């Protein structure tokens with residue numbers, strides 16, 4: 001049986017005094033979440049300001065930078081282009097949901113080991129895009145990685161180590177899958 005939706009405290013709700021509010025009931029990183037927000041509330045603001053998951057960044061608000069990338073039903077989306085009400089009864093995964101049981105995901109490990117970041121502002125979105133890529137293609141070429149991250153902008157690294165990190169993560173995932181007999 002599904003767990004009961006966790007209500008968000010009223011103090012954390014996004015609303016204007018007396019304005020129309022709509023209910024959002026969704027699952028974020030495996031946790032049921034319910035809250036009332038203004039109909040215009042964007043998913044990125046819902047995540048950061050209502051739910052308190054500030055790992056998802058806002059770099060532009062114009063759908064260019066990709067810093068706000070999260071997974072919606074397993075697919076990467078720019079959460080500044082999605083209304084919070086659009087995630088009703090759907091599954092959202094944020095960068096906070098990548099690690100499991102206190103263990104970093106292969107993508108997180110690889111970004112650390114291959115120095116795939118400098119300031120780190122683009123990193124959450126980059127890792128969400130990379131995770132989605134590797135789920136459908138665990139052995140991407142450099143060109144395939146660069147194509148996948150073309151919607152994620154980085155102002156620091158020049159992308160070289162980001163590409164290396166994503167390919168390293170793919171190798172880690174393949175090694176882990178081979179060790180577990182493909183049951184990972």
Ligand code: FES
Pocket residue numbers: 057058059060061062063064065066067068069078079080081
């Ligand atoms: S904040 Fe969403 S793409 Fe830049």
Ligand code: FES
Pocket residue numbers: 116117118119120121122123153154155156157
């Ligand atoms: S590491 Fe600074 S924007 Fe990418």
